[in-house]
Amino acid sequence: MSKELSSPNGTHDVLPPQSRRWEFLIGTFSELARRGGFGLIVQPLFEDVAVFNRGIGEGSEVARKEMYVFTDRGDRTFALRPEGTAPVARAYVQHHPTPPWKVWYATPAFRYERPQAGRYRQHHQLGVEVLGTDDPLADAEVIALAHDFYTAIGLSNFSLLLNSMGDRECRPAFVDTLRGHLQSRVADLCPEHVATASENPLRVIDCKKPQCREVISQGPVLDDHLCEACRDHFGAVGDALDAMGISWIRQHTLVRGFDYYNRTTFEFVSHALDGAQNAIGGGGRYDQLVEDLGGDPTSGIGFGSGIERLLLARVAEGISDDGLDDVRGLDAFVIDTTRDVRVTSLISSLRHAGLAIDRAYDSKSMRSQFKVADRSGAAIALIIGPTELEKNAVTMRWLRNDNDMEPVSVAWDDVARTLKRWRGK
């Protein structure tokens, strides 16, 4: 016998009924994105490795240590996408859409990380990007979309952290000051940053190690170095969020790890999740990314959110999925002992009427079909034996014990309407 195969380390299969939660998340996100004027973008899972080396920066942790890079049979070097933004910018450069270009995506992302709870080598992201405008109202709308999405999937115990990373005008002076501060305290940094702090001082701000946090807390603050344009931009984002009733917290140490970010940067953190992995989504503005990929100067803003992390946050907040199963589940299960083709036709017509219907296969007894029906989670059974068949009718009854309505006989012509009424549709 051959060895049983399993999914690669750090990956997971999402099976029914768990996958209903995925449908719910993706469906909710797609609807909110559509209402916000975003269109779906579907892209290759692998790109020329330069898209990421130039996009997120060759020096970044992700590009150096975590990317899946491979050479194909034609000797070209590709990378599996470690994130969703750089490929969208690549598509913008390639296709010259009319700005502002607003797209949403649902995509796997691949990173070679040490597998641990809630971290996968293939995880899944929902996100949006707006390319071709630096209007702060676009920033506010993107942040509001994320906020509304989290609320729509039931989350309430989270905060929005907001910061400005400055831009090409004002950031270099801050980075110099920060570099000087870090050099004067280099012995106090975490082991990794003792070696790399002067290369990219901004990454130390992002470091979670207590040594680095201590040094950073005593160092210069980016906000003191923002130029007037950056200050106005940040103020306008905050005002728009306030106007929409979305509360936010200024977090001076919020600096995102990829080279392409500037100005607005934000993160949503769940208070129900463990501190080290409590970010349920985040993003920011990237006004140089398109240029880095060979395009004309083009502003951009976006965010991404990990599906696995969002599901953990829902569990941590104790959100019940009972309603979810009921809403997304089967309307009825057909128990048919006749195997008459007219029953197949009846099932087909119910599905055409928009109802979710399943049935048993393989000529099982009435008793064992009932067991399958119970397991299916369907609310209602439609029973067809020889007596029903003769009358062109079904016996309709609730499958769950908590409903004591008597079974009724319903003519085939009337099944769809009655079923919808029973289901409150």
Ligand SMILES: [Zn+2]
């Ligand atoms: Zn550090």
Ligand SMILES: [Zn+2]
């Ligand atoms: Zn500035």
